[in-house]
Amino acid sequence: MRITEVEPILLRGDRAYRAAAGAEEATDNGDWQLLVRVGTDEGLTGWADAETLAPAAVAIIAGQSMGIMGFRTLSELLIGENPLDVERLWDKLYVGSAYYGRRGVAMQCLSAIDNCLWSIRAQAAGMSLARLLGGRRRDRITAYASTLFRETPEAMEEAARGYVSRGFRAVKFGWGVFGEDPGRDRELVAAARAALGPDRHLLVDPGWYPVGWKTPGPMRSRRQAEALCDWLADYDVGWVEDFIHPERFDEYAYVRARSPVPIAAGEQVATIWDFQRFIGEGCVDVIQPDLSRCGGVSVATKVAGLAEQAGIDLVPHSWLTHLLTGYSLQLIATLPRARFVEFNVSQSPLTAGIARASFALDADGAVPIPDSPGIGVEVDLDFIRAHRVN
Template sequence: MKITSVTPILLGGDERYGSHDGAAEATDQGDRLLLVRVGTDEGLAGWSDVETFGPAAVPVLQGTGMSGLGFRTLAEELIGRDPLQPERLWDELYLATAYYGRRGVVMHAMSAVDNCLWSIRAQAAGVDLATTLGGRRRDRLPAYASTLFRKTPHDNAAAAARYVDLGFRGVKFGWGGFGVDPARDRDNLAAITEALPADRALMVDPGWYVHDGDRARVRDRRQTEAMLALLDEVRPYWVEDFVHPETPRVYCELKTEFPSLRFAAGEQQSTIWDFRRLVEEAGVDVLQPDLSRCGGLTVATQVAAAAPDREIVTHSWLTDLLHGYSLHFLAALPAATWVEFNVAQSVLSRGVAREHLRLDPDGTVAVPAGPGIGVEVDEDFVRARRLNDADW
């Protein structure tokens, strides 16, 4: 079997990221969404979404590179290659793009390609992805609703109550300017915790930078400590991704001040080397590889092997393609506690899958069945929304 095409498909919409006044739900990246399709000469194809700056990733995936190793594009390296060797191809792509890649947009694009190759590998074997990753240990996972902080305590309480009514076992509120104004944070947390029953988990993702008035900035140490002191009163299941990604040791320092809090991180990191820093320098409790950013399933499996004593919960804030990949990866782990479920899907992210993954009454999401990841792309929707001249 040979790879015959690597196709980036940039979709366009008219929704803006954020929580909006009067809306029951927040919105993810509804203005641009990048999909990647890898095709083969035997008719098998893998699809992946990727959370990145899509317009920049398109030429990385399918553009014209330079003659020197380290300056090439992904399609140039992959066409004609065997798709059933994703780990080997990952290493070669890393070298092929090393002078302008190694992290960022290039690594995100590599992540999408890697996921596609693993899907093709499973399809070629006639099994689901979890089986290809080492064996399906579970058929469903508890889900937490992943959303954004609203602006007022009333709206946050209403959102929390809605997720409880829907059946989610946990809720994660994130970003939205949390961690700047302690009084506002206290009021919002009080409203959320009052709306959540004792048997539902709360996760908090303050983000590592904030919009403070008319500027974006990183919190200073004093603000971070004040924020954690407030969260220490609430004791969420975890506090996520609030340290600058280039200073992971700060997690370890803050852990000595707040030993009762559990810290989670990983959505900003790529490659096994970054995740080793989270384990060895940061000492975080929960690792959160995002399969559309970290380097794909090849890196995620390395993370699981390197950190068997850490809780692993993938970050999955995109379409049901990413949910599907995450569910299969988590289903193959020796232990798995949660799957993140993006309830803030835009028209773009909702429209990609022909049939949506759904929360069951017991608060779990089933791992999709069938060869590959078990999520079918609505190609008519994709063609109708594409902005570039991609075809397949």
């Protein structure tokens, strides 16, 4: 079997990332979305999404290569290769893009391609990705609703009650207006905890800009980060997430050693080498590789091994389309210990329309993990054709 196509597909939507003023749902990145399709001469196809600067990613995957190794496009490196040689191809892509890549947009494109190759490998074996990776340890997992902070305590309460009525046993509020007013921050968290009650999990993602996501500003100091963890503990927060600059490993380790609240992070860490440092230096209680950013399934499975050795939990970051949810669920199925899957309830019409999946909550707030060949998620080709711009 040989790779015949590596296609970046650029989709355009009409919604911007935004937090909601009232209790209505927030919106994820609904303006641009990149998909990657890898095709083979035997008809097997892998699909994946990538959360990145989508227009730039198209050139990295299928633009113009240069003559020297290290400056090649990813498609040129892959055409004609055997898609089953996933680990070898990861190394080839990493070295072949080394002078413009290694992290950032190039790594996010590499991640999507790696995911596609693992999907093809599972389809070729006639089994789900989880079984290919070593076997299913579970067939369902508790989902947490992942959304943005609302602007008022009243809106927070109404939104939280809505997630309870839908059956969620856990909710994560992130970013939005959080960080603009310390007094309001506490009121918003207090309102969420009151509405969720004592038996449901409340998770908080403050973002690593203290003035919110709209305007980049100075990072939190150590004193501010410690103080944030201290008062969040008053509301029985299950974890505080990604609230320190992602490259400040020393800062994470310092705050984690003093925090009364578990620390979760890792969505912006990439390559196994950086995860080795991040986990080895004691930065987190919950590691959160994002399979569309970290290096794909090839890296995430190695991170799972590191997490098991360190005695920490792994909960993938998966705030994107159902494709990313599908890959994350397959990884979760293989873990010795698993807590949650992140469920993006803030999907825009663009991210929601790309893939079809029946991720419905059961009575306990869990979602089933597909066991069909590949990842158990199908793309909507008509929707993709209607929104494609390249």
